[in-house]
Amino acid sequence: MRSWPMRLNLSADEVLTTTRAVRKRLDFDRPVEREVVEECLQIALQAPTGSNRQGWQWIFVTDPDTKLALADIYRPNWERYRNAVAAVRYDDGDVRGDRLSKVYDSASYLAEHFHRVPVIMVPCIEGTRDPIPAAASAGMWGSLLPAVWSFMLAARERGLGTAWTTIHLLNNGDNEAAHVLGIPTGWVQAGMFPIAYTKGTEFRPASRLDLDGLVHWERW
Numbered sequence: 001m002r003s004w005p006m007r008l009n010l011s012a013d014e015v016l017t018t019t020r021a022v023r024k025r026l027d028f029d030r031p032v033e034r035e036v037v038e039e040c041l042q043i044a045l046q047a048p049t050g051s052n053r054q055g056w057q058w059i060f061v062t063d064p065d066t067k068l069a070l071a072d073i074y075r076p077n078w079e080r081y082r083n084a085v086a087a088v089r090y091d092d093g094d095v096r097g098d099r100l101s102k103v104y105d106s107a108s109y110l111a112e113h114f115h116r117v118p119v120i121m122v123p124c125i126e127g128t129r130d131p132i133p134a135a136a137s138a139g140m141w142g143s144l145l146p147a148v149w150s151f152m153l154a155a156r157e158r159g160l161g162t163a164w165t166t167i168h169l170l171n172n173g174d175n176e177a178a179h180v181l182g183i184p185t186g187w188v189q190a191g192m193f194p195i196a197y198t199k200g201t202e203f204r205p206a207s208r209l210d211l212d213g214l215v216h217w218e219r220w
Contacts, residue, residue: 006158007157007158008156008157008158008159008201010156010157015153015156015157016153017205018156018203018204018205019152019153019156019162019203020161020203020206021106021162021163021164022161022162022163022196022198022203023106023107023109023110023163023194024106024109024110025161025198025199025200026110026113026117026161026194026196026197026198026199027196027197027198027199028113028116028117028118028196030118030196030197031118032118032119032160032195032196032197034060036158036160037060037119037121037195039154039158040151040154040155040158040160041058041151043150043151043154044147044148044150044151044154045147046150047146047147047149047150048142048143048146049143049144049146049147050139050140050142050143053143055125055126055143056123056124056125056143056144056147057123057124057125057187058121058122058123058124059121059122059123059124059181059183060119060120060121060195061119061120061121061122061181062118062119064115066180066181067114067115067116067117067120068115069180070114070115070120070122070168070177070180070181070192071111071114071115072115073168073173073176073177073180074111074114074165074167074168074173074192075111075112075114076171077167077168077169077170077171077173078107078108078111078167079111080170080171081167081170082104082107082108088100095207095208095209096209110163110165110194111167114192114194117194117195117196118195118196118197119194119195119196120192120193120194120195121151121162121192121193121195122177122181122183122189122190122191122192122193123144123147123148123151123189123190123191123193124144124183124187124188124189124190125140125141125143125144125187125188125190126186126187126188127140127186127187127188128186128188129174129188140188141190144190145190148164148190148191148193152164152193155195156203159197159198159201160195160196160197160198161194161195161196161197161198162193162194162195163193163194164191164193165191165192165193165194166190166191166192167192168191168192169189169191174188174189177189177192
């Protein structure tokens with residue numbers, strides 16, 4: 001008999017507007033069942049993919065030593081990134097500035113505890129990290145990222161939290177992670193995603209910029 005919550009019974013709009021980057025509310029001590037991860041992935045694989053190639057591969061890590069090795073790649077990269085963007089400032093009243101310190105604080109928390117998450121997901125797509133034409137780049141990522149987001153939405157409906165992180169890819173970290181995970185040449189990683197049940201399941205829509213200044217009809 002299944003022991004995990006089957007559904008939160010959220011509407012489509014609720015899932016879309018309350019799937020947050022969860023860091024401090026990840027439950028490190030509650031195991032995440034392989035079955036529920038694979039259930040989310042089955043849903044994610046319904047996402048569109050260029051020419052229906054389905055050229056993706058998905059790595060899920062639960063081994064403590066492997067998680068620690070990945071966290072050891074992530075942590076110094078996060079410190080470098082945080083120091084590089086520490087001078088970022090927004091105008092008074094800008095909703096992004098209101099949340100900036102909290103975002104950095106929670107991201108630092110995740111970097112410190114990444115090795116403790118029950119599952120780490122690393123989605124991959126066949127391709128190259130070298131510069132490629134814009135159409136090829138858009139097609140490559142467009143054949144993977146919709147499925148990644150679909151996975152995160154399916155996880156939210158099942159009481160799981162995730163966060164989209166790409167920090168480990170900096171400073172040759174993608175090659176280090178490829179070595180740790182045995183990823184063959186010719187495959188690129190989209191990021192490193194913590195997966196855990198959340199402490200509480202209530203999440204609210206985030207503050208976002210108004211449509212004014214973002215929307216263009218007919219021309220820019």
